[in-house]
Structures are given as C-alpha cells and as structure tokens.
Amino acid sequence: MKYFTKFDSKAVADLLIEKALFYKTNSRVDLNKGSGKRIGCIFLNPSLRTRASTQIAALNLGMEPIVMNMDKEGWALEMKEGAVMNKGTVEHIKDAAAVLGSYFDILAIRAFPSLTNKQEDIEDFIFNQFVKYSGVPVISLESAIRHPLQSLADMITIQEQWKGTKKPKVVLTWAPHIKAIPHAVANSFTEWALGCGHELTITHPQDYHLDPQFTKGAKIELDQHKALEDADFVYVKNWSGFNDYGKIVTTDSAWMLTEKHLKHAKNAKVMHCLPVRRNLELSDEILDGKRSIIQQQAENRIYAAQAVISQILG
Amino acid sequence: MKYFTKFDSKAVADLLIEKALFYKTNSRVDLNKGSGKRIGCIFLNPSLRTRASTQIAALNLGMEPIVMNMDKEGWALEMKEGAVMNKGTVEHIKDAAAVLGSYFDILAIRAFPSLTNKQEDIEDFIFNQFVKYSGVPVISLESAIRHPLQSLADMITIQEQWKGTKKPKVVLTWAPHIKAIPHAVANSFTEWALGCGHELTITHPQDYHLDPQFTKGAKIELDQHKALEDADFVYVKNWSGFNDYGKIVTTDSAWMLTEKHLKHAKNAKVMHCLPVRRNLELSDEILDGKRSIIQQQAENRIYAAQAVISQILG
C-alpha cells in the first residue's frame, strides 16, 4: 500500500480493521517496524484528534513524527500550474511537496475544501497536488472530499459493537449546524459503509443530497423518522449543500437527534466523528447516555492510523 | 499521586523536593520509568519555560510528550454544562477532555483566568472541567488560581540556597506592572511557603490583598520597607486586584524592587518566576547582581516537573 486516501476494497478494509483491533490490545508490538523512519504530518487546517492520534500511532510503531502547521509556521502555498507568483503565495506546492517528500518516508496531509470552488474541491485538487509532487506514500488526514482515517475508525467501531448475525442497519443522518461544513466525513462514511457491505440509509432535508458518486448504492430516505426506524447504528453529521454548493439551506432544529427520534430504534448506537456541537447537532441526553459510542470512535482513531502506517511500512 | 494541582502536605512536598534534587544530578536515571507512556501538554495560553521544562522532564523519564496549542492548532472549547452550542465554541470540554484522556497516560494543562469572571476563576472552573472529564492523572501547568510547578521549583531553590539553622524569613512583595496579571503565582507561592513551614511576610499596596484562603497564616505588612527588613528571600511578583477583581489599582514605581529597598536585608536573595519586566518590577542591578537566584529557579522547573511526573508514574 502506497497511498491511503480512500476506500480501496473490502479485502483491504477487512485487513486494516483486523490489524487495528490487534494493535488496540498490542499497541507496542511493532515498535521496531518504523525505527529510523519519519512521518511528516502537514496541517493546512486546525486539528485535535487527528493531530494527536496520528503522532501516537507513529510513535507506537517507533517512527519519528514531525508536525508542520503550514498555515501558521510555514507560509501560503501556490497550487496552480504555471502561476506567476507575484501575489500572496510564497512557495509552489510542487517545490514544497518535493522537498517534504525527500525529508520523510511517509507524508500525512490535511487539506480542507474551499467550499467555494466546487470543481476544484471535487477534484480534491490541493490534496492531489501534494500526492502528485511528493513522490512518497501519502496518508489523507482529511481532504476536500474524504476523511478515510475517520471512516476506518468508524468501521472498526461498528465491528467491535455489532454482535448480530444479520447485517446491521446503518443510518447516516444530517444534523443542523450554523457553519458551512465540508462533505468529507459524510462522503467517506458512505463510501466505507457501502464498501464494507453494511446496509446504509441516508436521511437529510430536501436539497442536501450528497455527491451521487458516493451515495450510489445507499438508500436515500428524506423522512428522518422513517429512516431511523430499527436502526442499529446512527451516524450524525452535518454537511453543507452540494448542489447549492457550500450553502446552508436550513438549520431546522427538528433534525437535531434526540432520544425522541430514536423511540423506534431501541438498540441504536449513536456515532459522531467529533467535534460535535452539543444541543445543536445532538442532544446532551444522547451524548451522555448509553447509546453513544463516540468516545470509542475517537480512541479507535489511534489504531486506525497505526494499522494504515504499519501497512504502508510493509 | 493522581493529581498535581495544589499543595498537598509537607510530607509530599518534602518528598518531591528530595526527588527533584536527586534528579538534578541524575536526570536520566529513570529513563525506563515512563517508557511507552505519553504525556499530553495542553496550552490554552502562551508558554516558554513551562512548555520546554515539562517536555524535558518527560523525556528524561523516557515518556513521549505531545504538545497541543489548543487556542492555535485546535479550536475554542465550550465549558458550560448544557450549553446550546450555536455560537463560537466548536467542541465541549467534556468531549475533548475525555478523548485526550483516552489518548494519554497523563495530561498537563495550562488554563489562565479570565480576570473578569471572579467566581468562575476562584472555582478554577476551566481547569477543573479538564480534571473532571479527562479521567487520567492531571498536572497543572498553571490554572486560574495556582501554579504549583512553579512553587515546587521555588521551594527546591530555597532549600538549595538556605544554609541557616533558623527558619528563613521569606517575603512576597508586590511589584508594579502595566498589565492585569493573574494571582496564580502569588497564591501558590503563599500556599507552598506556608505549607513548607517558612515564615512568610506579604507586602503590597493598600487594596491589593490576595484571596484570604491563601494568605491565612502569613503576616501582612503594608509597609514594604518594614516588610523587607532582614529578609532572607524576597519573592517579587505583580498581581492585579482581588477585591476590585482584575483591576490595576496602582502602578506606583516606588514599589519596584531596587538595591535601595534591600539595604536592611544584606543577605536577601531575590526570586521571580519569570518572565520579568526589567526596570518595572525589578531593577537591572538586582537582576544582574549576586542576589538574584532567578535563573536557578527557572532551571529547577525541569526537576520539579520530573519529580511530579515520576511520582505520578508511581
């Protein structure tokens, strides 16, 4: 494996899930695997869990992680081919990525979308420029359209939790938010849930359809209450408009997930990628109650990253 | 020991002082003690000495320190229970602290006071929310009302310096400043000096009384010159008003400590926690002269932290 940027296949996902669960109880067993190797973690945007869990995963494998906050400690990067750089950008991605590629054995990169330039975001332009020019293995720490480490942690968590024999019913439900939020987590969760063979229903208000390249194969049910019936896992997430790109179409608080919404889903576990806005996306009663497996998801971020890095190390 | 947030007892203080002095000459002797363990150092405010000394202490014990500048690399935390998070805060302390608790063996946290909400500051609300929700051992890197690692380093320094047989006379003197400064260092120094059995005199202008819960047992002498007579150790520190909370009542330069102030304290050593504003709090002649043991205090910050982390590791 050279790149970890999206869902590959069920076989690879199963391997990574198994590896992650092994590391969860044997975190230091491969301490020599990455010895003398370096991972560069490059953040173009803020981060808490991703920053910490990726460093921990690397340290668990004996690697040396170095974190660079490009936006704060470095400088503005130029992304366009052929640009005449006589404005605000200080260094071209071509040059920066190539240097970083010569400094590190693996690069891990976070690059959020603009939410204003739809075409560029859909092409995952910034992230792919890093991949193109770095020349070394690259791990996505969330790109414009995907957050695969989060989704892998989500799949690990579902596997840990699900003791049934039938396929679990997984529901991805839109939640209100006051800011325009990227589609990356929703897209990736959809991609991984479907790829891993889960039965997935997506529910959201009218005009919040996700990019169809991700949702193909999922059931779309715009009636939230109907969608939630008999759910085994409910993934709560806001995203901004895709058709009306990057727009907040509604903040209708009726969509905030509460216990009342789950009265016909007695055993449903509730998931969220964090950070969560309490009592806006999800009620305190759910977050602080027994349904929540959100902390478990967050902890699994370490082992998801560790499995991926280990697989890249080979 | 699970928490290091304030003075506990003379017995614990003596143990930590002894341990720190041992590490000062044997810094790497316990390099295996923290092997495979991680400390997360979370800064909600700027830091130089604390940031560096805590990392060094952890490395000396073989731990992996990870520093997170929450204000810059992360995001604004919500502190209030039950808040509807539809404003500027992005993540609730409950969720963030619990995740960090699952990522680290020990958390170390810096959280300055607001100096505007007296009740919340006195309750050390933000710091205590971290403690409450993290579930792991917590070390204070300075909270709203205490700075115990500084005070432990101060006690170590006094012990190193004091060769007398009688109890040393320790004086805490207020100094002028142009900014509203927290009470944490003054409170903690008072708490530790009294707890360690030193004879403590506090001197400050009218209307600069500290919180009586800390000063109980100390002699308050508003005449600075009288207070300084025959002092063995003079701790210089500014703080803002406590009664008139967070206010600068005076910047009277007569209170700036100079050699002249110490003419009746021939052997007095001068202490300060740093950073110090030269020629505002303290004169150059003192800072650059033989009385100053300020650099020694700063160096002892490493061994104070190392003793505390070692004690928590058990």
Next chain:
Amino acid sequence: MKYFTKFDSKAVADLLIEKALFYKTNSRVDLNKGSGKRIGCIFLNPSLRTRASTQIAALNLGMEPIVMNMDKEGWALEMKEGAVMNKGTVEHIKDAAAVLGSYFDILAIRAFPSLTNKQEDIEDFIFNQFVKYSGVPVISLESAIRHPLQSLADMITIQEQWKGTKKPKVVLTWAPHIKAIPHAVANSFTEWALGCGHELTITHPQDYHLDPQFTKGAKIELDQHKALEDADFVYVKNWSGFNDYGKIVTTDSAWMLTEKHLKHAKNAKVMHCLPVRRNLELSDEILDGKRSIIQQQAENRIYAAQAVISQILG
C-alpha cells in the same frame, strides 16, 4: 566547534562538507552520539525546510529536538540593554536566553532582520544577544545577515555536482521579487563560495550592491548576460537594497532567469535556496528542467545540519 554562525575557514568547511556527504549515505551511523542531549530550535520567524531539516538532523544523531515558535507560542522579547519594560515586550532576551541555555545542550536560532534598522541588522544584534546570553553552543538558523546552514548545503551540492578539474565558475544573480527580502542568503553564499575557493561573479541591477564586507574578492558584473556566460553554477536570489536599505529599487522582469538567459551557459546548473516565487524569480522551464539542482540543495540541508550538530557534539 562551539558556534556555527558564519564561515570559519576552508579547512572547517571541507571537514563539514565531507562529514555531511558521509552522513548522506550513513544517516544513522552516529545515532548514539547525541543520546540524552537536547537541541532547542527557536524560531522568531516562519520556517519550513529549516524547521524540518534541523529536527531530522538532530534525530539522526539521537538528540531530542524541541521546537519553540517564540513569536506565536511565547511572547515578544526585549532586546535593548537597560530598557524600562513598560511597553509591549514581555521578557528580556538576557533572561530568556539564559534560561534556554540552562535547558538545552545546543540552541539553534532563527532571527530575521528588521530591514528598517540598518545598523542593528548589520551588527546582527538580535542573534548576537542570544549568543551572548545563552552560554551554550549556538547554531544560526538564519540571522539578519547570514544563513550559514543554507550555504553549507549549497557548497555540498556544488561539490557533489562538479566533476571538472578547473575551478567552477559560480554566478550569483539577483532576481526580481515583490517583497523586501533580507541579504542573509546572498551574503552567506558569497562568503562561503569565496571561502571555499570558487570563482564567484555577482550580478545585479545598479543600486543593488551588497555589503562590501561580504563581496570583497568577488567579481561584480552589472551586465547580467555577460556575467552568465560560461557559468557552471547560477545561484538565483533576490535581495532588497543595501545602500538604500531594505528598499525595492526595481522589479524589472528582464532579470528573471529563463533558458534564454543561459544560452551561453550550456551546462550551467541552477540553484536557489527556496522558497522560490515561480515565474517571478525563475521560470518554470528552468525549475522543472534538467538544470535545476534545487531539490538536491534542499535535501542537503539535512546533512549540512547533521554535520554541524555532530561537530558541536564533538
């Protein structure tokens, strides 16, 4: 060697170049050399390559690097002796440098010039205050007037590339830029190229003369085309005015290096310290073509730093 702040002698330069080239193929051979030792990397300004390469070099020698972004995580330093600190500066360089000296075995410092106070910049005042007060070995990560780690990497790269028997013809050519850029890289390159015995020609527009203390011994040729004839290595770099200090005298795009400029320098290799502004300083055709050895220079930054740190460790 205690300080690495400028060119010392050809003998020292040759030793460092040889050591660096050895480490380039044996990066971990001295992993025990710095064991238990710490390097503090202090940035008063942004950095990408220098930040990463210095950390990597230290890790390759088994040292523990700790990075401090003083401007962002710390606070404003006072530099003037005797200052009454009742304004914006929070800590005097005297006190901060002395503390850092007691915390680290080696300090590495980046301190850019003001470009407004010529006298202070020429004296390398800020950098030298750190050196003066820290009491430990200091490595320059670029000061107001020199960038010796860059120049050492440049010399390593020339040595790797040059297979001729005669001395190579090295040309330093000014390039256009929209910002006022420091003289450090140009000064240092001149100092090292001359010191290492290369035949150096400097070319720039009228009114862009560098400080003569650096250029003494170099050929100054204001006709860029004539200067570039038969060049073996062309170092491209912008700098602001020295006589008219810190000013942008011209941005004449005719000075941007393109293939056309090199038609009489068939084998010339092109160098730049990065970050480079594409199509302003240098054309894409050169940067993406075979002449460019810029990535090699950047990679050599690691081994330059490793050689220097190793030499200081002794």
